[in-house]
Amino acid sequence: MKLRFLFVAISALLLAASASDSKLTERQRALHALNRLGFGARPGDIDRILKSGVDIWIDQQLHPEAIPDRAVEARLQQFETLRMSDAELIQKYYRPIVEARRNKDEQDRETMQMLRRSAQEVMTDLVGQRIIRAAQSDRQLNEVMVDFWMNHFNVFAGKGIDRFLLTSYERDTIRPHVWGRFEDLLMATAKSPAMLFYLDNARSVAAPENRLRGSGGVPAGLRRHRVTPPQLRRNPAATPQLSMLGGINENYARELMELHTLGVDGGYTQKDVTELARVLTGWSIARPEQGGGFVFRRGMHDVGAKTVLGARFPPGGGIEEGEKMIHILAHHPATAHHIAYKLAQRLVADEPPKALVDRVAKRFLDTDGDLRQTVKAVIDSPEFWDPHSYRAKVKSPFEYAISAVRAIDGQITDAMPIARELQKIGEPLYGAQPPTGYSDKAEAWVNTGALLNRLNFAVALAANKMPGVRSNVPSATNVDALAQSLTGGALTDETRKTIREQAGDQTESSTIVGLILGSPEFQKQ
Numbered sequence: 001m002k003l004r005f006l007f008v009a010i011s012a013l014l015l016a017a018s019a020s021d022s023k024l025t026e027r028q029r030a031l032h033a034l035n036r037l038g039f040g041a042r043p044g045d046i047d048r049i050l051k052s053g054v055d056i057w058i059d060q061q062l063h064p065e066a067i068p069d070r071a072v073e074a075r076l077q078q079f080e081t082l083r084m085s086d087a088e089l090i091q092k093y094y095r096p097i098v099e100a101r102r103n104k105d106e107q108d109r110e111t112m113q114m115l116r117r118s119a120q121e122v123m124t125d126l127v128g129q130r131i132i133r134a135a136q137s138d139r140q141l142n143e144v145m146v147d148f149w150m151n152h153f154n155v156f157a158g159k160g161i162d163r164f165l166l167t168s169y170e171r172d173t174i175r176p177h178v179w180g181r182f183e184d185l186l187m188a189t190a191k192s193p194a195m196l197f198y199l200d201n202a203r204s205v206a207a208p209e210n211r212l213r214g215s216g217g218v219p220a221g222l223r224r225h226r227v228t229p230p231q232l233r234r235n236p237a238a239t240p241q242l243s244m245l246g247g248i249n250e251n252y253a254r255e256l257m258e259l260h261t262l263g264v265d266g267g268y269t270q271k272d273v274t275e276l277a278r279v280l281t282g283w284s285i286a287r288p289e290q291g292g293g294f295v296f297r298r299g300m301h302d303v304g305a306k307t308v309l310g311a312r313f314p315p316g317g318g319i320e321e322g323e324k325m326i327h328i329l330a331h332h333p334a335t336a337h338h339i340a341y342k343l344a345q346r347l348v349a350d351e352p353p354k355a356l357v358d359r360v361a362k363r364f365l366d367t368d369g370d371l372r373q374t375v376k377a378v379i380d381s382p383e384f385w386d387p388h389s390y391r392a393k394v395k396s397p398f399e400y401a402i403s404a405v406r407a408i409d410g411q412i413t414d415a416m417p418i419a420r421e422l423q424k425i426g427e428p429l430y431g432a433q434p435p436t437g438y439s440d441k442a443e444a445w446v447n448t449g450a451l452l453n454r455l456n457f458a459v460a461l462a463a464n465k466m467p468g469v470r471s472n473v474p475s476a477t478n479v480d481a482l483a484q485s486l487t488g489g490a491l492t493d494e495t496r497k498t499i500r501e502q503a504g505d506q507t508e509s510s511t512i513v514g515l516i517l518g519s520p521e522f523q524k525q
Contacts, residue, residue, distance in 0.1 A: 024387055029054045031488040032390055035525035036347050037061055037379065038140030040403030041488060043472075061141035062376055064179070072137045079125035081167060086193060087291030089164045093119040119164075123157060126167055127429045128415040134402045135412055145178040145375065146170070147398065148346050153189045153260060154437035155198045157430035162194050165292060166430055169194035182339065182369035183330035186260065190326055191294045193285040199252035199435065202284045204277060206302030207247065248302070253277035255435045261329040263338035272309055278302040279313065279321045330369055336361040339374070342440075347378050348389055350441045356383040391489075391524040394442035397427035397450070399525065404458055404517045405469060407486050414468030421466075424453045454523065459514035473510050482512055487521045495519050 030049040034041040049057045097115050134143045157163045173192045177185035189195050196202040253276040257268050282301030286293050296319040306313040311328055313321050340360035344352035363377040401422055422428055432438050460466045462473055476482055479499055483491045499515045
């Protein structure tokens with residue numbers, strides 16, 4: 001079958017705003033909750049939610065610790081590396097590669113390929129668990145929030161040793177803190193080896209005149225790395241300038257304020273960035289052969305006087321300076337606004353209403369940055385339930401692929417084929433190189449190439465030609481009935497006409513299902 005969807009028309013439909021003024025029905029509310037607070041509906045999910053009540057389901061999702069998830073937990077037992085510490089992962093997978101290079105074994109191509117294939121197990125397991133959790137866990141909102149915060153505090157797997165540090169980063173830094181206080185989450189990321197390596201703070205060292213006399217300075221194992229500043233990576237036109245360890249590195253301090261807390265318009269200056277970088281000198285990681293954990297290196301710390309955002313630090317300070325700044329940043333009104341905006345953007349609209357952002361920011365400040373209460377403020381808002389918010393956001397590639405698997409009750413036996421499809425569609429897991437992470441706006445995802453890859457994925461999935469996934473496609477061949485089952489609503493006349501033209505004389509339901517999964521209606525949430 002030749003796939004010739006009207007990509008320009010689909011793009012226009014995807015970017016078009018919702019125009020309904022009527023109040024959402026209970027069935028629409030259930031579908032809206034499943035799409036925004038989860039990764040879409042499985043067969044029967046809407047009826048199950050309606051039976052207990054949409055509001056009750058949402059309250060349960062806000063307390064995922066009380067939702068049994070034994071089936072998924074049993075599945076995850078197959079991933080051995082998920083239970084390993086940074087030290088164990090480095091010892092088993094990273095050290096052999098380093099030693100082979102040191103012993104010139106890289107000239108033995110077969111040996112190096114074997115070691116690299118073995119090391120790939122770490123990322124294979126990590127990617128696999130994310131896909132399985134999102135597709136099959138009953139703790140749907142928890143997985144949405146993990147996805148949100150992993151993106152907010154983005155770490156790129158392609159940067160050196162980070163591919164071995166991301167397992168503990170997600171397991172020990174992000175997941176345990178998504179329903180707690182923002183300050184605790186921020187502090188955990190600030191002391192995360194994965195973040196400190198990614199944004200180069202592990203190698204940031206005070207000028208010699210501001211170090212303690214007689215200090216050892218920088219450990220030899222951290223000196224040999226060259227650094228490409230992330231702010232240069234954001235702009236392909238910029239000329240990368242590599243700098244050797246031996247001075248203050250501002251990368252993490254800048255992103256800590258611009259991306260993680262205050263926001264780009266948060267009222268800080270370049271002087272604040274430089275001073276915060278001085279505060280954070282010494283926040284480093286142990287050498288790989290020592291396990292790569294967080295360590296405060298007093299010999300690298302700037303002990304001079306500093307001032308950041310009006311907060312003064314007298315000479316002679318240590319790790320407590322950085323901890324105080326984390327506290328200040330976590331409670332800053334600009335941070336409340338920035339976090340509120342990003343949560344509202346993820347859950348409500350690409351351009352969330354100012355009134356909504358202001359109310360959510362107030363809840364954030366009033367509750368000491370309680371993330372459960374902050375998320376609940378978004379969900380409880382009239383803007384979240386406004387008919388104009390219904391099917392008004394375009395699914396990201398990850399949201400789209402997982403929702404398609406869930407819509408046809410796909411059973412995943414191997415997650416890697418889905419992971420490879422995500423690369424084609426444009427959102428490889430753990431693959432965002434800039435610290436900004438992936439965009440949450442439709443314009444980033446709507447283009448002809450991406451739409452074609454989405455459609456190819458949908459058709460293969462529906463036809464059971466996607467390795468590692470067993471689909472349960474409905475047997476009906478009526479377009480309207482299938483659309484109702486898969487999308488929770490009707491198709492537009494234009495989409496219905498296009499599907500019938502593309503299906504032609506095909507009578508197999510899988511053909512129609514694949515086209516519906518590729519339709520604008522399914523790609524919106």
